[in-house]
Amino acid sequence: MNFRQFAFAAGCLAALSAPAYAETHITVLHVSDNAAQKAIWDQIAKDYNGEHKGVTVEFKYLENEAFKAKLPTMLQADESRPDLFYSWGGGVMQAQDKAGFLKDITKDVASWESDLSPTAVDAFKVDGKVVGVPFEVGEVVFYYNKKLFEKAGVKAEDIKSWDDLLAAVKTLKAAGITPFVVGAGDKWPMHFYYSYLVMRIGGEDALADAKAGKDGGFKNATFVEAGKRLHELAALEPFQPGYLSTSHAQSAGIFGDGKAAMDLMGQWLLGMQGPNATNGKGLAPEDIGILSFPVIEGGKGKATDTLGGINGWLVSKSAPPEAVDFLKFFSQEKYAKEAAAKAAYIPVVKGSESAFTDPLFKRLADDLSKTTYHQNYFDQDLGPSVGRVINDVSVAVAAGQTTPEAAAAAIQEAADQQ
Amino acid sequence: MAAATYAEAQPTATAYSEPARRMTLNSWAVVVVFLPPALLLFTVFVFLPIAEAGWYGFFNWNGYGRPEKFIGLKNYGYLFGNPTFTRSLINNGIIIVFSLLVQLPLALAVAVMIAGRLVGAVWFRMIFFLPYVLADVAAGLIWHFMFDGDYGLVGAVTTAFGAPPYFLLADKTWAFSAVLIVVLWKYFGFHMMLYIAGLQGIDPALLEAAEMDGASPFQRFWHITLPLLGPMIRLSVFFSVIGALQLFDIIVPLTGGGPFETTNTMVSFLYFFGLTRMRIGFSSAVGVVLFIICVTFAFGYQRIVMRDD
Numbered sequence: 001m002n003f004r005q006f007a008f009a010a011g012c013l014a015a016l017s018a019p020a021y022a023e024t025h026i027t028v029l030h031v032s033d034n035a036a037q038k039a040i041w042d043q044i045a046k047d048y049n050g051e052h053k054g055v056t057v058e059f060k061y062l063e064n065e066a067f068k069a070k071l072p073t074m075l076q077a078d079e080s081r082p083d084l085f086y087s088w089g090g091g092v093m094q095a096q097d098k099a100g101f102l103k104d105i106t107k108d109v110a111s112w113e114s115d116l117s118p119t120a121v122d123a124f125k126v127d128g129k130v131v132g133v134p135f136e137v138g139e140v141v142f143y144y145n146k147k148l149f150e151k152a153g154v155k156a157e158d159i160k161s162w163d164d165l166l167a168a169v170k171t172l173k174a175a176g177i178t179p180f181v182v183g184a185g186d187k188w189p190m191h192f193y194y195s196y197l198v199m200r201i202g203g204e205d206a207l208a209d210a211k212a213g214k215d216g217g218f219k220n221a222t223f224v225e226a227g228k229r230l231h232e233l234a235a236l237e238p239f240q241p242g243y244l245s246t247s248h249a250q251s252a253g254i255f256g257d258g259k260a261a262m263d264l265m266g267q268w269l270l271g272m273q274g275p276n277a278t279n280g281k282g283l284a285p286e287d288i289g290i291l292s293f294p295v296i297e298g299g300k301g302k303a304t305d306t307l308g309g310i311n312g313w314l315v316s317k318s319a320p321p322e323a324v325d326f327l328k329f330f331s332q333e334k335y336a337k338e339a340a341a342k343a344a345y346i347p348v349v350k351g352s353e354s355a356f357t358d359p360l361f362k363r364l365a366d367d368l369s370k371t372t373y374h375q376n377y378f379d380q381d382l383g384p385s386v387g388r389v390i391n392d393v394s395v396a397v398a399a400g401q402t403t404p405e406a407a408a409a410a411i412q413e414a415a416d417q418q
Numbered sequence: 419m420a421a422a423t424y425a426e427a428q429p430t431a432t433a434y435s436e437p438a439r440r441m442t443l444n445s446w447a448v449v450v451v452f453l454p455p456a457l458l459l460f461t462v463f464v465f466l467p468i469a470e471a472g473w474y475g476f477f478n479w480n481g482y483g484r485p486e487k488f489i490g491l492k493n494y495g496y497l498f499g500n501p502t503f504t505r506s507l508i509n510n511g512i513i514i515v516f517s518l519l520v521q522l523p524l525a526l527a528v529a530v531m532i533a534g535r536l537v538g539a540v541w542f543r544m545i546f547f548l549p550y551v552l553a554d555v556a557a558g559l560i561w562h563f564m565f566d567g568d569y570g571l572v573g574a575v576t577t578a579f580g581a582p583p584y585f586l587l588a589d590k591t592w593a594f595s596a597v598l599i600v601v602l603w604k605y606f607g608f609h610m611m612l613y614i615a616g617l618q619g620i621d622p623a624l625l626e627a628a629e630m631d632g633a634s635p636f637q638r639f640w641h642i643t644l645p646l647l648g649p650m651i652r653l654s655v656f657f658s659v660i661g662a663l664q665l666f667d668i669i670v671p672l673t674g675g676g677p678f679e680t681t682n683t684m685v686s687f688l689y690f691f692g693l694t695r696m697r698i699g700f701s702s703a704v705g706v707v708l709f710i711i712c713v714t715f716a717f718g719y720q721r722i723v724m725r726d727d
Contacts, residue, residue, distance in 0.1 A: 069693065072481035092696070099483030185587075185674055242567045242585025244677040245593070250566075278569075385480070385695045392679075401590075401678050417496065418478070 026057045026323050028313065029074075029082035031064045034271070036344035040335060048329050055322050068384075075101045075316065083319035084327070087132055089123040089310050089376055091383015096314065102131040103315040108324045109133060115331060119374040120348040123310040133327045134312035136345040137374070138266045139364045140192050142291040143273075145283060148177050148261040156289050160303070162200075162229065162296045169238045172261050179238040181260035183251030184398070187391035188379055192264045193233070194394040195307055195378040196293040197226035203300030204373040207381065211415075218411035227397045227404025229296070234398040244399060249276050256282030264293070266308060267346065267364055290363050305373040309380065310348075340365065382415075389414040468709065474702035481698040493703035502679040503704070506687040509594060513662040513683070516598050517605075522654060525606045526647075529613035530639070543614065547607040554604070554667030561600045562587065562672050590677045597681055600668055605661065609654045616650030617643070649727040656719055663712055684708050 028045075032038055038059070045057040060082070062070065067086070074080040075096065087093050096102055106129045113121050113130070120134035144156060152175035154168045172179040183189040198206050202222035210218045240246065240260055249272070255263045256277030263269055274282035295303045313330075315323055336349035343358040346365050353365035368374065379387030393407035402410070475493055477485035497503050528546060532539045549557065564571045567583035576584050586596050620643060628638050644651075666685035669675060675682040675690050682690065684704065692701025 065694075072696075075482070095480050095482045095696070101482065185676060187676075241583055242588040244590075245562075245565075245585055245587035245673070247562075247674075254568075383696070385697055388695050395676075396678060399678070 024055045024320050024322050026055065026084065026320065026326060027082045028057060028059045028326075029067070029071075029085040030059060030061060031067045031086050032061070033063075034268075034344065036342050037339070040339050040342070040344055044330055044335055048326055052322070055326075057326050075099075078318055081316050081318055083316055083323040084313045085316065087124070087312055087314045088380040089132075089134075089312065090380040091385075091387065092380070093124070093131065093314060094126055095383065097126040097131055101317055102126070103317045103319055103324075104129045104131065105133075105315050105324050106130040108321075109328075112328055112331065115333070115350055117348045117350060117368075119371065120310050120312070123376055124312050124314070132312045132314035133331060134310055134348045135330070136309075136311050136339075137348055137368050138268075138308035138310075138346060139367055140196070140264060140266050140293075140307045141364070141367075142262045142264050142293065143255070143269055144262045144289045144291050145255070145258055145260070146287045146289050148172070148258065149289070151175060152177050152261070154261075156291050159291055159294055161294050165294045166233065166236065169233070169236050173236065173238070178240045178260040179236075180262050180264065181240050181246075181251045181254045182243050182264070183246045183248035184239070184243045184395050185245045185250075186248045187388075187395050188377075189248055189251065189265065190398055191377075191379055191391045191394040192307065193230055193398070194226055194390065195375070196264075197229045197296070198222055198378075199305055199307060199373075199375055200293065200296045200301035201225050201229070201299040203302075204305070206300075207375065207378065211382070216412070218415060219405075219408045223408040223411065224404045227393075227407050230394070230397050231400060231404060234400070239398075244395070252276045253278065253282075258283060262291070267361070270360055285358070285360060288360060290360060292367070302372050304367070304371060305375070306367055306371045307375050307377070308368070310374075310376050383418075385418055386411060386414045471702040471705045471709075474699050475706050477699040478697075479699040480696040485699065489699070493700045494707075496700065497703055497707065500691075502682060502691065503684075503687055505679060506682040506684050509597075509681065510663055510665070510683050512594070513598065513601060513665060514659050517601070517658040517662050518655065521602050521606050522609055522651070522658060524602075525609035525654070526613050526651075528606075529610045529617060530643070533614045533617040543611070546610055549604045550608040550611075552604070555671050557600060557604050558668040558671035561596070561603075561668075565596055587673055588677055590680045593673055593677055594681045597665075597669060597672060600672060601662075601665065604668065605658070609658065612650050612654045612657075613647065616647045620646045649724075652724050652727060656716075656724065659715060659719070660712060663708070663715070684711075 028041075030041070032041075038061075041059050045059055048057050049055065071085065074082065081101075093102075109130050113133075116134060117137065120137055121130070124130060124132035124134055146156075149156060152172045154171050159165055159168050169179040182193075202209075206222045209215065210220060210223060214220070240251075240254055246254070251263065252265075252269055252272040253276030254260055255265075255269065256273035257279075263273075270285070270288070273288075274280065276282070292303055293307075295301065313327060315327070331349055333349050333351060336347035336352035337355035339345050339347045340352045340355035340361070341357060343356065343361045346353075346361065346368060353362070353369050356362040356365050375381070377387075378390050381387070382390065389411050393402060393410050396402035397404055397407045474485055476488055476490060478487040478489045478492070479485035528542075532542045532546075536542075563569065565586045567573045567576065567585040567588075572586060573583055576582065587593050624642055624646075625638055628642055633641070663683075664685055665683045666689065669681060669683055669686040670689070673681040675686050685708065688701050688704040688708070692698070692704055
């Protein structure tokens with residue numbers, strides 16, 4: 001027997017014996033580059049693999065943009081399709097469901113979905129059927145620099161309404177302090193302003209009504225009014241110089257450097273402001289405060305309505321039953337509490353908020369557990385096509401490049417082209 | 419066809435026509451054996467993707483599942499009514515004009531200066547060529563920091579003069595000049611190298627002869643160097659135009675197409691308004707337009723300008 005024959009025989013043997021050791025392999029594709037988050041996930045996978053013989057769960061990472069570009073192709077073929085994959089919910093998830101790539105797991109999660117926040121669970125339903133399981137929620141708030149507020153004589157407790165915010169902007173400007181930092185070069189940071197204004201003016205139904213095409217859809221009074229308010233704010237020149245070319249990462253660094261008083265941003269800013277600051281440390285956590293987006297006089301929205309991401313795992317159509325079983329395992333309170341204790345993320349498992357020790361995260365978790373209406377990011381909710389137009393027009397309206405009416409019409413036009 | 423049949427029907431009377439016939443058979447064999455793999459690769463990796471893009475261009479499709487919503491020429495309609503796309507086309511035009519009128523003459527001038535056996539010429543060549551070796555994305559990122567009004571080189575200069583900070587990349591009137599600066603800095607070394615190679619191929623005897631005949635340095639350059647460099651110049655114009663049409667990697671990290679979509683090129687438009695918005699049908703339509711422009715230019719230019727090279 002020469003080497004070739006031997007190799008061939010060995011290959012045949014391996015091929016024959018493979019089914020005997022059949023392993024269920026579950027791939028979980030994600031985009032997180034948060035080390036604390038990944039450490040917990042890997043631990044969960046390890047625990048699960050240890051307890052379940054013959055099942056291997058593996059977390060695989062793809063960079064955010066690469067993930068979004070590759071996923072449509074990966075979902076096409078059985079060989080490349082991940083069993084579970086990261087999702088922001090909203091329009092993309094609906095497109096994936098419509099193309100038949102997602103599994104209906106309504107029955108599988110019925111017994112334990114009540115352990116999770118109902119808003120978050122709803123975010124992963126398409127036409128009433130559950131297609132995924134959420135694991136984290138976020139909240140967009142104004143993070144403020146306590147020292148700069150003190151220097152200018154602005155009291156965060158006094159900022160309750162939109163007019164209070166405008167007054168605070170003027171006071172800060174008068175003290176020579178840049179009121180807001182925004183990474184408008186990346187556009188989406190500016191859409192947080194526009195989104196919150198829509199929510200505060202139009203309340204819970206504003207976005208749903210616009211999507212349904214009521215009163216002219218996105219051209220309705222709420223969206224136009226939100227644009228006007230945004231422009232009113234921007235007319236005070238509250239943003240850092242050159243904000244149109246500032247990237248998101250740069251903006252976090254500017255906040256960390258103490259060069260601007262406020263940043264309307266998601267919870268990840270707390271982890272980003274340090275590494276992006278000039279000295280690599282940024283602001284001390286005790287110097288950072290949290291301020292909810294103010295209410296608008298006469299608006300339908302409440303101060304307790306929250307805007308923020310909801311992330312979860314979608315189950316692809318060819319996933320084995322063990323994949324859903326793993327999600328149940330994943331959603332245990334002990335892991336959620338560990339994530340909370342380490343301030344890795346804000347888990348959606350009920351009761352985990354008590355485990356937070358970090359006061360800033362605790363505040364966010366409290367807000368989210370008491371939320372009167374939680375809205376997913378507009379650009380995720382609406383899907384990439386309309387969502388990115390919202391980002392574009394938010395910047396254009398703020399900078400006075402477009403009128404609020406034209407901006408609203410541009411969103412509707414994108415919605416019509418879908 | 420008829421002619422071929424007639425030729426074959428002729429008796430092969432003469433002995434010397436025999437090898438010629440065998441040659442034809444051999445070359446047919448070569449074609450049969452070697453053509454299919456090449457044709458297959460070309461079909462799978464070049465022709466099919468192009469044809470597919472052309473097909474997707476007629477659909478409203480987000481990339482998931484199969485394209486089903488046939489919308490005819492609507493994607494092209496959206497495209498030509500879109501001010502951002504028009505702006506991108508104009509930007510591509512500006513880059514081409516700028517490359518031809520500023521970049522290439524500059525590259526030629528520097529090449530003439532350092533092509534000879536000047537002390538340190540090799541070092542100059544290396545320094546000027548270095549930016550070309552750098553990845554486009556890295557170049558874009560580096561310049562994004564350089565142009566920053568707070569922390570960048572521009573910021574340092576304005577501070578030194580006591581001027582208020584200036585943010586070139588946030589200035590919708592001038593941001594595109596930043597793209598031109600980076601294009602010049604990045605690709606001028608490549609064209610310079612082409613010219614140096616061309617200059618080294620020119621027989622020094624010609625220049626010496628002209629010098630003896632009393633030709634001035636300018637006359638020598640104009641009447642000898644330049645015409646002999648012709649093929650190289652035509653080649654570098656070709657690279658320059660095609661490169662300008664396909665410019666993308668620098669734009670994304672440098673300006674992201676902003677502010678207010680004033681710095682997009684056709685390809686960055688395709689990326690920002692097609693792919694990232696999951697409008698695969700629409701991006702395919704953009705791709706088709708870009709393809710037609712490039713192919714028309716490439717074939718037209720090679721037929722007309724590079725005919726003799």
